[in-house]
Amino acid sequence: MYTLYGSEVSLYTGKLRAYLRYKKLPFTEVLSTIGVYKNVIRPNTGVTFIPVVKTPDGQFLQDTARIIDHIEAEHSQRCVVPSRPTQRLVSELFALWGDEWLVIPAMHYRWNKDNFPFIYQEFGRVVTPNSPAFIRAFFGKKLAKKFSGFVPILGITQHSIASIEDWYENTVLHHLNCHFAQHDYLLGGRPSLGDFGLMGPLYAHLYRDPAPGNLMKRIAPNVAAWVERMNQVNVTEGEYLADDTIPDTLLPLLTDMFAQLWPVLQSTTEALSQWRQKHPQEHFIPRTVGEHSFSVGGISEKRAISSFHQYKLQRVLDTYQQNDVQAKAQLDPFLQGVGGLAYMQMTLENRVAIESNKLVFA
Known part of the structure; x- marks a missing residue:
């Protein structure tokens, strides 16, 4: 029996819960209260991020990509990794996009829209799950203030908000709605890693929170049906x-993800190389390493450089670069058509890895 430590309000918990359900693996879910963080998550992982999975043999796993890799290796049935090269690469691209880029509209629509007092109650359950509603709201408001502080770090400002909303509603939701009108999942009749990557932001924040949830059901009902x-x-x-x-x-x-996300990923690799040169004695890499520019819908803004982006980028580059010549002959014209071929040739001088659930240089 697996144990999933997380919460309904957590972006990445929604991704992993859906995955465990699809795999038909027996699991129990434990709400990640303050006590659970203190007594279970922190002692067993060394970090304070959810979700965390305890395996049947007692291992504690953190980071959804690595958790899924571990479970896929243990349970080959109902595999979520496509076997053909183009579908496998596209699946990884959407997994990266969902995990690292759709966080922008997810955080904006949660914290800058009318989702209260719902959010205060949800966060209050983490602090005092068995308390009356007014006490949950009090503590939930204090905890929510901490999480809402990440909004400007992601580049969500008064300068960029209108462009973010236009992009999310008229590009992301529009094209996903058209797609899910024809297909149950991204690549046909079964979900892939890419579907679960999308599930994080599109469920916990953009479907479940009242304001963006109503928006999704109104303008993109096929996306809402896919979430369900x-x-x-x-x-x-x-x-x-x-x-x-x-x-x-x-x-x-x-095409959109290569135009907007991949320049940010390339900039991140350059920033990490510079950081390593300036901090040769540091073993663990911090979660952010300065600021850089990004653009959504033609509007530029500054955001924190997330070092973890490179770890996820490596997965995609490896998926492409480990193909043989014959597979690349099939992949390359496809990538050229969506603006991604040059990016797939990237070489990383300073690869990163995970040690004790923290980022280090490989």
Whole structure:
């Protein structure tokens, strides 16, 4: 039996809960209260991030990508990693995009829209789960203030908000809504890693929070239906599209992610190399290493440089670069068409790895 430590309000818990359900693995979910953080999560992982999974043999795993890798290696049934090269790469691209880029609209629509007092109650459950509503609201408001402080760090400012909303509503939701009108999942009749990457931001923040949830159901009902489908138990195992096909409905989103996210990823690798030169004695890499520019919908703003972005970038580059010549001959014209071929040739002089659930240089 697996144990999932997390919460409904947590972005990445929503991703992992859906995955465990799809895999049909027995698990119990434990709310990550202050006491659970103090007595379970911190002592067993060394960090204070959720979700955390305790495996049947007593291991404590942190970081959803590594958790899924571990479970996929243990349980090959209902595999979520496509076997064909183009679908496998597209799955990883959407997993990266969901985990690291859709956090921007997720955080904006949670903290800058009318989601209160719902959010205060939700965060209050983490502090005092068995208390009356007015006490939960009091403590929830204090905890929520801490999390809302991350909003400007992500580059969500009065200068960028209008562009973020236009991009999310008229690009992200629009194209996903068109896609899910034709397909149950990103790549056909079964979910992939990419679906679970999207599930994090699109469920906990953008579907479940009142204001963005109402927006999604109104302008992108097929996306809302996909979220609900991803949360179902005992889903029938379908098939990915034949012949390594990528639906045309995903091409605008792939083009968008290479245009907006990948310059940020490239800048991140350069910043990490510079940081290493300036801090040769440091073993662990901090979560942020300065600031850089990013652009959404043509509007530029500053944001913190997330060092973890490079770890996720490496997964995508490895997925592409480990292909043989024949597979690349198939992949390269596809990547050229969505603006990603040059980025896939990136070489990283300073690779990173995870040690004790913290980032280090490999």
